[in-house]
Amino acid sequence: MHNIPIKVLIVDDELPLRQELRSMPWHLFGAELVGEAENGEEALQLCEELKPDLVITDIIMPIMDGMDLLRQAKQRFPCIQFVLLTSHSDFQYAQQALKLGALEYVLKLTFEEEEMKAAVDKARAAIRRESDLRSYERERKRRDISQLLNTIEMGEADQAKGLSQLWEAWCRATPYYPVRLHVEVREGDRFHLLHELKIQLERLEKESSNFYWSPIGDQDIVFVFCNLHSALEACTQAEQVMRGVYQALEKRLTDPYGGIRLLAVTGGCVREPEDLISSLRASVITEVMKFYDSSLTSLTADKAASGLAGPEDSPDADQIISKWIDVAKDKEKILTFFHETLAPWAMASRFEPEKLIAFILRIRERVITVHSLLRPSEYEAFTVQLQGAPTFVQLLHVLVREQESEASGIRKIRNDVQLAQKIILTRLTEAITLTSISEEVGLSSSYFSRLFREETGESFNDYVTRMRIEKAMELLQTTQLKVYEVAERVGIPSYRYFSQLFRNWTGVAPNEYKRADFK
Known part of the structure; x- marks a missing residue:
């Protein structure tokens, strides 16, 4: 509330007084006049529509007076602050209003700007105190529920008592569908992600x-x-939460999209306390989901469940093996097979990841045996990468890269990644973001981030930084530009940040590098 103007609603049946209040320099008070009403009934409706922070109201009015307005509004909108406009004859009412929760009263015929400013300041302080208190109570309640959830899930609590407490703590307005959101993030970005996620969830709360x-x-x-x-509604809401977090974080992460996964599963319907246990268990994020589903995925429990245990259990397994062996020596056909046959089959069946990987490794061995092939020099390296693939998308990328490597003898960077590198080199003086570059090469940000790292061996941000530092090194050695001018030429206008970054990458300060004869 420090910088956001307080929204003020004025209520009085006398037009001249409303005009006088209207003419107050509210902006100088850190406030904004959002509406006015002639009686309490009209004011209640405006409280619903405009959600004011402060209501300044007369006491004696037709239809609904200020006292009834205060009583009803405090029940329906407890956060709204009230200041009463009174005359000397209303003093008894004013005292009663203070007991009902009014913040202040001022004499309607003699008030000055300073009095109104003081009332606004008092309202702002009260709003801040109540907001802090509500935040503290929500956080305390959340800690209690978190502990309760953990003990129930671990089977460490009396189930009947735990469910009863959770039922009371959450809402009994049924039915509802608990959603479990799973968060994976590299350590350097963990603080930013959890902070932004908390902001999003507290806003919804x-x-x-x-x-x-x-x-x-x-x-x-x-x-x-x-x-x-x-x-389905719960899944949609979960996706909106995740996308809001991603959009807010994109420019603050060390490697946007590359180090974060947010996955959500909606549990079963809860109508009775006993339903909570089964719903929470159904919403557990499995290893299968982590392997097959991309980030920002939200599924119902039945969709998240795995299918067949292993590829050998599938009636299509023999056909898959036969097809793979048939096309193994034709680069174009094998790549088509990977994308159009193997991938849809595995994604639809959702085999256990370890069993799928073992199945793929066995087929690779059979291909070598059937076609009497020599193992390429990189065969073992690709085997290790396949064994450690954390997701199916990564597994597929390794298979594709292996085929491209075998066909060419050397690994070539994909055309779209090469194009991105060229664009970056031509725009080092500008602000470069992962989103803008991915759009230019026609790929989604999340896919482009993973692809760039896999193809080049470094993250998008690291590549951009390295290109800027290498260009800066060249300019420092070959031109008479000052350090701050070099910083601007490579798109880092902050002299202090550029100097620190340069030292981190090269081990010396820019001025030292410029003076020395580095080769």
């Missing part, structure tokens, strides 16, 4: 009285939209 969230374990968060009535 403030906007809705029927939204709750709490951490569960180290990497999961459970949240509930109590006003939703289908698992």
Whole structure:
């Protein structure tokens, strides 16, 4: 509330007084006049529509007076602050209004600008105190629920008592669908991600009285939209939460999209306390989901479940093996097979990751045996990469790269990544973002980030930084430009940041590098 103007609603049945209030320099008070009403009934409706922070109201009015307005508004909108306009004859009412929760009263016929400014300042302080108190209470409640969720999930709590407490703590407006959000992030970005995620969830919590969230374990968060009535609606809301976090974080991460995964599963419908246990268990993020589903994926529990245990259990396994062996020596056909046959089959079946990888490794061995091939020099290296592939997308990339490497003898960087590198080199003086470059080469940001790292061996941000530092080294050695001018030429206008970055990459300060004879 420090910088956001307080929204003020004025209520009085006398037009001259409303005009006088209207003419106040509200902006100088750190406030904004958002509306006016002639009676309490009209003011209640405007409280619903305009959500003012402060209502300045007369006491004696037709239809609904200021006292009734105060009583009803405090029940429906407890966060709104009230200042009463009184005359000497209304003093008894004013005292009663203070007991009902009014903040202040001023004499309507003699008030000055300073009095109104003081009332606004008092309202701002009260709003801040109440906001801090509500935040503290929400955080305390969230910690309690988090501990309760952990003990219930670990089977360490009395189930009946735990469910009863959780039922009371959350909302009893059923049905609802708990969503479990799983968070994976590299350590350097963990603070930013969790901070932004908390902001998003707290915003939703403030906007809705029927939204709750709490951490569960180290990497999961459970949240509930109590006003939703289908698992599909819950999935949609979960996706909106994840996309909001991604958009807010993109420019703050060390490697946008490359080091973050957000996955969500919506559990079963909860109508009774006993449903909570089964819903929470159904929403557990499995290793299969982590392997097959990309980030920003939100699924219902039935869609997240794995299918067949291993490829050998599939009736199509023999056909897949036969097809792979048939096309193995034709680069174009084998790549088509990977993308159009193997990938859809594996993604639809959702085999256990370890069994799928073992299946693929066995087929590679059979291809060598059937075609009497010599193992390429990089065969073992690719085997290790396949064994350690954390996702199916990564597994597929390794298979494709292996074929391209075998066909050419040397590994070539894909055309779209080469184009991105050329664009970066021509725009070192400009602001370069992963989103803008990925759009120019026609790829999504998330896919482009992973692809760039796999093709070049370094992250997008590291590549851009390295190109800028190498260009700066060249300019420092071959021109008479000052250090700050070189910094501007390579797109880093902050002299201090450029100097620190240059030292981190080269081990010396820019001035030292410029004076020395580095070869």
